[in-house]
Amino acid sequence: MMNFFLETIQVLLLSIWYNVESFIHLFVPFKKKNISGEVVLITGAGSGIGRLMAQEFAALDTVLVLWDINQDGIKETARLAKQSGAKKVYSYLCDCSDRNEVYRMADQVKREAGDVSILVNNAGIVTGKKFMDAPDSLIEKTVEVNSMAHFWTYKAFLPAMIANNHGHLVSIASSAGLIGVNGLADYCASKFAAVGFAESVGLELLATGKDGVKTTIVCPYFINTGMFDGCQTKWPTLLPILDPQYVAKKIINAVLTDQVYLLLPRSMYFIAALKNILPMKQGIVLGQYLGAFSLMDTFRGHSKKQE
Numbered sequence: 001m002m003n004f005f006l007e008t009i010q011v012l013l014l015s016i017w018y019n020v021e022s023f024i025h026l027f028v029p030f031k032k033k034n035i036s037g038e039v040v041l042i043t044g045a046g047s048g049i050g051r052l053m054a055q056e057f058a059a060l061d062t063v064l065v066l067w068d069i070n071q072d073g074i075k076e077t078a079r080l081a082k083q084s085g086a087k088k089v090y091s092y093l094c095d096c097s098d099r100n101e102v103y104r105m106a107d108q109v110k111r112e113a114g115d116v117s118i119l120v121n122n123a124g125i126v127t128g129k130k131f132m133d134a135p136d137s138l139i140e141k142t143v144e145v146n147s148m149a150h151f152w153t154y155k156a157f158l159p160a161m162i163a164n165n166h167g168h169l170v171s172i173a174s175s176a177g178l179i180g181v182n183g184l185a186d187y188c189a190s191k192f193a194a195v196g197f198a199e200s201v202g203l204e205l206l207a208t209g210k211d212g213v214k215t216t217i218v219c220p221y222f223i224n225t226g227m228f229d230g231c232q233t234k235w236p237t238l239l240p241i242l243d244p245q246y247v248a249k250k251i252i253n254a255v256l257t258d259q260v261y262l263l264l265p266r267s268m269y270f271i272a273a274l275k276n277i278l279p280m281k282q283g284i285v286l287g288q289y290l291g292a293f294s295l296m297d298t299f300r301g302h303s304k305k306q307e
């Protein structure tokens with residue numbers, strides 16, 4: 001009985017304190033950590049926000065390890081990262097959906113660049129077809145790149161972080177990992193998996209006392225990188241198509257301040273919360289109002305743009 005009483009008081013006091021702390025941080029920015037000299041691995045670094053994050057990390061005096069399946073893409077990112085001041089840049093052709101290749105390249109990274117202390121799982125692909133029209137091979141690939149690759153990179157790089165009780169796991173998921181979208185079934189499944197995985201391992205680490213290994217889960221709405229070219233947003237003020245540079249900066253800031261969830265734009269926090277509390281029929285009406293039912297109708301993506 002005494003335990004129940006004491007534990008309840010403790011939880012109540014901590015709850016009040018953490019809410020006050022959050023409120024204070026609306027006005028006072030969090031202290032940023034110093035990541036100079038850290039080894040940062042970015043998957044899918046050959047274009048889009050992977051490249052921009054590489055440049056941002058480079059400017060913070062880090063050692064960069066770049067993975068991509070696009071040789072020209074990583075070469076260009078490596079050049080830009082050096083220009084931005086990276087301590088050292090290592091680039092590797094690595095298909096992160098291939099478990100054996102991930103383990104092989106991880107061994108090479110450890111030999112050449114040392115232990116990775118910031119792992120950014122960023123590589124991603126999208127089929128862009130209605131589920132029944134999507135070829136099985138593309139559905140499989142989407143899950144392999146967008147979620148299973150995260151399992152293999154964690155297996156490869158997390159042990160050293162745990163041993164040092166120091167590190168940061170960054171999952172570039174999506175708002176499609178929080179809310180289902182008409183026309184994005186396999187992508188949403190893969191991103192929900194990425195969110196659930198990163199969240200669960202983060203809790204596993206906390207439960208074992210490894211509080212020096214941080215997790216950041218990033219859930220952006222559309223970003224203007226080409227991946228979702230053709231898609232239009234119905235109310236750009238409420239749900240703007242995001243500027244890649246802005247997204248990269250927000251992600252780096254989230255890492256530097258150990259922010260666990262980063263949803264972009266800000267309205268996404270509200271929309272995600274509403275999804276879970278509104279009556280279903282009202283949620284559907286709201287989804288239609290926000291254009292969520294027709295988001296993918298005009299999708300072209302990278303490939304069609306290049307044709």
Ligand SMILES: NC(=O)c1ccc[n+]([C@@H]2O[C@H](COP(=O)([O-])OP(=O)(O)OC[C@H]3O[C@@H](n4cnc5c(N)ncnc54)[C@H](O)[C@@H]3O)[C@@H](O)[C@H]2O)c1
Pocket residue numbers: 043044045046047048049050067068069070073094095096097122123124125145172173174175219220221222223224225226227228302
């Ligand atoms: N663009 C958006 O609207 C948007 C929105 C939310 C989340 N995201 C996510 O952000 C991440 C980055 O997307 P982006 O917009 O910069 O797209 P992008 O297409 O410009 O970049 C993705 C990169 O991943 C690489 N890649 C693909 N498959 C790979 C594999 N098997 N192994 C290694 N690299 C591989 C590609 O070559 C490319 O360089 C993705 O995970 C994406 O799902 C994008």
